[in-house]
Amino acid sequence: MASNSTQTIVIPDLGGAEGVEVIEIAVAVGDTIAVDDELIVLESDKASMEIPSSHAGTITAIHVTVGDQVNEGDALVELELTEAAETGKEESEEQAEPSSPKQQETAPEQSAASMETVETVEVKVPDIGSESAEVIEVLIQAGDKIVAEDSLIALESDKASMEVPAPVSGTVLEVQVKVGDTLSEGDVIAVVEAHLSAQPETQTVSETQKPPLSSEPQPKQATNKPVAAQSTTVMPATDLKEVYAGPAVRKLARELGVDLTQVRATGPRGRLQKDDLHNYIREALSKAREGGGAIPAVPAVDFAKFGEVELVPMSKIDKVTAANMQRSWLNVPHVTQFDEADLSVVDQLRNDWKAQAEQREIKLTPLAFLLKVCALALLEHPKLNSSLHHDQEHFVRKKYVHIGMAVDTPKGLMVPVIRDVDKKDLWQLAQEVIELAEKARQGKLKPADMQGGCFSISSLGAIGGQGFTPVVNTPEVAILGVSKATIKPLWNGEAFMPGKMLPLSLSYDHRVINGADAGRFLTFIVDALADIASFEKDG
Numbered sequence: 014m015a016s017n018s019t020q021t022i023v024i025p026d027l028g029g030a031e032g033v034e035v036i037e038i039a040v041a042v043g044d045t046i047a048v049d050d051e052l053i054v055l056e057s058d059k060a061s062m063e064i065p066s067s068h069a070g071t072i073t074a075i076h077v078t079v080g081d082q083v084n085e086g087d088a089l090v091e092l093e094l095t096e097a098a099e100t101g102k103e104e105s106e107e108q109a110e111p112s113s114p115k116q117q118e119t120a121p122e123q124s125a126a127s128m129e130t131v132e133t134v135e136v137k138v139p140d141i142g143s144e145s146a147e148v149i150e151v152l153i154q155a156g157d158k159i160v161a162e163d164s165l166i167a168l169e170s171d172k173a174s175m176e177v178p179a180p181v182s183g184t185v186l187e188v189q190v191k192v193g194d195t196l197s198e199g200d201v202i203a204v205v206e207a208h209l210s211a212q213p214e215t216q217t218v219s220e221t222q223k224p225p226l227s228s229e230p231q232p233k234q235a236t237n238k239p240v241a242a243q244s245t246t247v248m249p250a251t252d253l254k255e256v257y258a259g260p261a262v263r264k265l266a267r268e269l270g271v272d273l274t275q276v277r278a279t280g281p282r283g284r285l286q287k288d289d290l291h292n293y294i295r296e297a298l299s300k301a302r303e304g305g306g307a308i309p310a311v312p313a314v315d316f317a318k319f320g321e322v323e324l325v326p327m328s329k330i331d332k333v334t335a336a337n338m339q340r341s342w343l344n345v346p347h348v349t350q351f352d353e354a355d356l357s358v359v360d361q362l363r364n365d366w367k368a369q370a371e372q373r374e375i376k377l378t379p380l381a382f383l384l385k386v387c388a389l390a391l392l393e394h395p396k397l398n399s400s401l402h403h404d405q406e407h408f409v410r411k412k413y414v415h416i417g418m419a420v421d422t423p424k425g426l427m428v429p430v431i432r433d434v435d436k437k438d439l440w441q442l443a444q445e446v447i448e449l450a451e452k453a454r455q456g457k458l459k460p461a462d463m464q465g466g467c468f469s470i471s472s473l474g475a476i477g478g479q480g481f482t483p484v485v486n487t488p489e490v491a492i493l494g495v496s497k498a499t500i501k502p503l504w505n506g507e508a509f510m511p512g513k514m515l516p517l518s519l520s521y522d523h524r525v526i527n528g529a530d531a532g533r534f535l536t537f538i539v540d541a542l543a544d545i546a547s548f549e550k551d552g
């Protein structure tokens with residue numbers, strides 16, 4: 014008779030959390046389960062928890078599906094009780110809560126408000142299985158309301174990574190650690206105004222915690238955690254279980270429908286952070302806006318199979334450059350136009366002004382002249398001094414002329430911007446070229462020094478080469494590539510005369526600029542360089 018009795022198991026007290034998402038259903042209709050068997054897994058933005066069964070029996074119905082948002086008291090499963098279960102639990106009520114969520118051992122259902130005490134406690138680092146570990150993520154801030162088992166910080170030692178869960182529920186008063194700190198057992202993480210039930214064991218907040226939450230990267234589960242030497246060359250994981258991310262990031266990914274295995278992690282030792290997700294989505298949106306889809310990834314190759322290799326970490330600048338270049342290359346239909354400018358007049362002027370240059374202690378290279386004529390060309394051809402508006406329905410015409418110049422530095426390519434080039438004379442420009450190039454090489458450029466460019470010049474003249482196709486520095490729409498000037502025979506109508514010819518290549522965004530615009534612009538530059546004396550009387 015007892016075996017015919019049914020029981021509705023409902024969602025228990027979730028420690029105050031509401032609308033918590035079902036991320037996994039661990040049972041199926043027909044399953045026979047014992048008391049404390051896991052029924053479902055819930056995950057909020059702060060923690061995940063397993064809901065165990067309070068009764069033994071056979072599942073006859075499941076009332077939730079993955080993705081549902083549930084609250085305390087919601088029907089979870091229908092159970093046909095086994096005899097033992099019934100005799101064990103004599104209650105005849107129609108609904109029963111399962112046992113408390115597994116990690117909430119200090120929050121029993123009956124923790125009535127009257128039994129609660131408020132106390133200020135220091136939450137300390139528990140036994141972490143090694144002497145010390147580095148803080149790689151701080152997940153709380155002062156003022157946060159936390160529920161017992163919420164992740165507070167993520168730690169990583171040389172052997173393992175783990176999230177430290179809150180031992181109590183309450184309000185964070187003060188966070189005493191920051192990313193990069195090295196912590197040991199007993200160090201204070203935060204001060205919390207804790208809501209404690211009057212049970213002695215809940216007072217001991219610094220004592221051993223339960224292991225990190227079920228879907229969290231456990232020390233031994235961080236299978237995709239590369240060794241330190243590889244820490245900056247993390248590839249996306251191939252299996253979701255291998256993804257090294259906390260519950261908040263996983264939850265956000267699920268909400269946004271992002272496959273975390275596709276997201277490149279930039280956190281310490283390959284940990285996926287919220288920013289990584291945002292960057293991934295931003296790039297995906299920008300590709301979609303431009304009509305582009307996903308591009309097939311280049312398959313990973315084990316180069317070591319073919320000979321000795323060395324893994325060299327990319328610098329931050331290398332990574333930024335790679336991302337910018339790829340974005341530009343994928344978004345911008347590039348066309349490159351070539352021409353040659355006669356540098357004889359520029360050389361003549363540099364020669365004439367040698368004494369002045371020495372006196373001013375400024376080295377006047379062809380670059381200052383190029384900056385000057387490019388500014389004139391941009392004023393004359395405003396289409397080249399524009400950007401595509403992100404609404405894709407306007408061009409943004411700039412009334413200022415700021416020009417970026419590519420500088421080769423030991424840490425990678427940087428493009429500082431010279432402001433108001435049209436308003437500066439050759440000496441000022443030459444001076445700024447020297448100063449900014451120096452700053453770039455010393456790694457002293459500030460973000461503001463590299464922003465606001467309208468157009469760029471990439472000069473490889475001092476290095477060599479007859480021509481190249483530079484990549485547009487988006488959102489700019491054109492870039493001038495400068496190669497090495499060489500003496501060439503020039504026909505003057507009667508005879509060949511030697512001329513110093515400067516190869517120029519203009520790459521442009523064909524969405525904004527057509528070939529005729531670019532042709533006129535480059536011709537203007539070529540003519541202006543030959544006629545620079547009429548613009549610049551004495552520099």
Ligand code: COA
Pocket residue numbers: 377378379380381418419420421426446450471472473474475483495496497498499515
């Ligand atoms: N053709 C021939 N010679 C040239 C030249 C050209 N196009 N441009 C410069 N030179 C000469 C200069 O006149 C100078 O010679 P000098 O001392 O006899 O007068 C010499 O080459 C060295 O010039 P440099 O000190 O490099 O100054 P610059 O003003 O030409 O360039 C930078 C300054 C910062 C742009 C340059 O040093 C640099 O970093 N270039 C690399 C840019 C880059 O990496 N681009 C790649 C982007 S994809």
